[in-house]
Amino acid sequence: MSDVSPNDRADAAAESQSRATQDEVRVSTIVGDRVCIGCGFNLTGQPVVKESRYGLFIARCPECGAVASLQEYPTLGKWANRWAAMAAALWLLVLAAGTFAFSMILMGTSLATVDEGLSDFVRWVHERAELDPESGYQEQSMQFYTTDVVDIAWWGQQDHWAMLREAGGFRRVILSEVVGVWFAILLGSLAFGVIASVALLHLRRWRLAFVLLLPIAIATVFQIAIYTNFRADMAFNTVAQPRELVRLMLAPLIFALTDGLAYFGVIVGSQFGRPVARGLMRAFLPPRLRSSLAFLWLADGKTPPKP
Amino acid sequence: MQRDAALGLPIVTCPECGDHSVRRRAFLVTEWRTAMRRRYAIWTLIAQLVVFNSLLWTAVGLSWSITEQMWTDRTTLVTVITDAFQLESSAGRHFSNVGPWHIAIWLIVSITAGLWMGAALPHWKRWAPYLVWPIALAAAASAPMIAWLIWWPLATLADRPPVYFGPTRGESLVMAQVVMASFAITVVALQAGPLVSNAWKRSRNRRWRKRLARARRARSGE
Numbered sequence A: 001m002s003d004v005s006p007n008d009r010a011d012a013a014a015e016s017q018s019r020a021t022q023d024e025v026r027v028s029t030i031v032g033d034r035v036c037i038g039c040g041f042n043l044t045g046q047p048v049v050k051e052s053r054y055g056l057f058i059a060r061c062p063e064c065g066a067v068a069s070l071q072e073y074p075t076l077g078k079w080a081n082r083w084a085a086m087a088a089a090l091w092l093l094v095l096a097a098g099t100f101a102f103s104m105i106l107m108g109t110s111l112a113t114v115d116e117g118l119s120d121f122v123r124w125v126h127e128r129a130e131l132d133p134e135s136g137y138q139e140q141s142m143q144f145y146t147t148d149v150v151d152i153a154w155w156g157q158q159d160h161w162a163m164l165r166e167a168g169g170f171r172r173v174i175l176s177e178v179v180g181v182w183f184a185i186l187l188g189s190l191a192f193g194v195i196a197s198v199a200l201l202h203l204r205r206w207r208l209a210f211v212l213l214l215p216i217a218i219a220t221v222f223q224i225a226i227y228t229n230f231r232a233d234m235a236f237n238t239v240a241q242p243r244e245l246v247r248l249m250l251a252p253l254i255f256a257l258t259d260g261l262a263y264f265g266v267i268v269g270s271q272f273g274r275p276v277a278r279g280l281m282r283a284f285l286p287p288r289l290r291s292s293l294a295f296l297w298l299a300d301g302k303t304p305p306k307p
Numbered sequence B: 001m002q003r004d005a006a007l008g009l010p011i012v013t014c015p016e017c018g019d020h021s022v023r024r025r026a027f028l029v030t031e032w033r034t035a036m037r038r039r040y041a042i043w044t045l046i047a048q049l050v051v052f053n054s055l056l057w058t059a060v061g062l063s064w065s066i067t068e069q070m071w072t073d074r075t076t077l078v079t080v081i082t083d084a085f086q087l088e089s090s091a092g093r094h095f096s097n098v099g100p101w102h103i104a105i106w107l108i109v110s111i112t113a114g115l116w117m118g119a120a121l122p123h124w125k126r127w128a129p130y131l132v133w134p135i136a137l138a139a140a141a142s143a144p145m146i147a148w149l150i151w152w153p154l155a156t157l158a159d160r161p162p163v164y165f166g167p168t169r170g171e172s173l174v175m176a177q178v179v180m181a182s183f184a185i186t187v188v189a190l191q192a193g194p195l196v197s198n199a200w201k202r203s204r205n206r207r208w209r210k211r212l213a214r215a216r217r218a219r220s221g222e
Helices: A006-019 A079-131 A152-157 A160-167 A169-199 A205-211 A213-233 A242-284 A287-293 B027-073 B077-084 B100-120 B128-141 B143-157 B169-190 B193-220
Strands: A025-029 A047-050 A057-060 A067-069 A138-141 A146-151 B010-013 B020-022
Touching (some): A079 A146, A079 A160, A079 A169, A079 A213, A079 A242, A146 A152, A160 A169, A169 A242, A205 A213, A242 B027, B027 B100, B077 B100, B100 B128, B100 B193, B128 B143, B128 B169
Antiparallel strands (some): A025 A047, A047 A057, A057 A067
16 A cells, blocks of 8 residues: 555546446445545445446445445454454443443442431431430440430431421522532533443434433442441331431432432433534544544434545 | 456456455454544544643633733733743742743743644634634633533522622623733734644655655665
8 A cells, every 4th residue: 555656546536436437327325434445534425336347336435546345255254253242242341331330420429418418407406306305315325436316216206307397498408518519410420421422322312311221220229228228227226316317318319319410411411412522523623534433423314524 | 366457356256157246355454444543533533622622721721810910910911921021039029920931831822722723623614713712712711600600590599698709890801801812812823824734744744755765775675
């Protein structure tokens, strides 16, 4: 290839194009990615013609004029398929690892949200229990420290939602503490949605939205396991810390809101991901380079960029 | 097997039925070429985004420093620039004052932005840099205000006092002057972009010719 000068290549292109005579019958158009073996140009969108001499189906590169045959002998070696399977397995592994990592980040952040969001309400319950003689409020000595506990029976008799209202309401007591964390979760989810929509090119809108439930579902499974563990820890106790009781009451709500917000971010990000990626390519890549990433256009049934 | 002279394809003809077919190129070679080309495109995109963001945020960050100095001293951009290059005793200069390095980098970044848009984005329409760059500068300079606009409904929803943390009206007007000055420098440098691009292409071709000549000499054993 290196022996061919640019002038020779241009001549070859002109000669080859001129040879695309009236004898050749246009049969179809290349719709997938196919790189020219001569210059690397993406032949997607080029016409497929039936060549007159041998009756072969071919396409010509509009850049260098090299002919690409579209009917080829299959390769006999097994390594091609083995490499393809290995690449597919590796890609699947990357997707699975990305999904799992996002789920774990979401799960960890939702746990932090529970601790952060409930701190004010826990303090309020603590003060309330201290003032109420029926609460069984007492200091309990543990191995290395002392902690305040109340009767679980007393807690069970209370109207928890009325207590939350009395403490200042959900907005003032909980939302004001976690709004920053939730905003960060929303931004992270948007970014994940953008990346996922480009990584899962074969999925269209509704299927993509359905598949992207998977990382949220994984996080939810872990959250349910953790919540079940909270309950199990207190199953046979008669007293508990106010923090544990409040967590048991509000953790499912905060987990659900965190997961819902994350899914909303992922869905919005996934709907805008491909247009954003295409826009960036249009803005920052010259057309010749853009054409090698034509799959981003073809995935949504759009006309790929032309040089 | 014969290589057809016109098509340049390795044609195989069946001796029994006379059907023609083309021998397939090694799968790994074609896939490798496709992958390498994609990799090149993706890295080019990443590099372009890094350059764009570096230039934009450096220009805006330094413009903020200059704005603060102008706002505090109630002075003009020209005075800040000339003062920055005045030789003063260390006692006379406050540590937060804009120094010669600030101004030099601000100028270099503004010029580089113009050269980069003129040279590295030749596929842009002629008017595009005149529209895109000032919009990007304005958006980046207004980032604290945009952040507050996003934060304000969230804070209201969460029953938190939505304390304003963006620039004041006066500061914004001074910032606009500095950003416009940076854009004016960029516009001047933009005109030299194609010259830089051509010079770089010429230098690359020269290097390529030298390498070919060296390879030819090595082949012929000179």
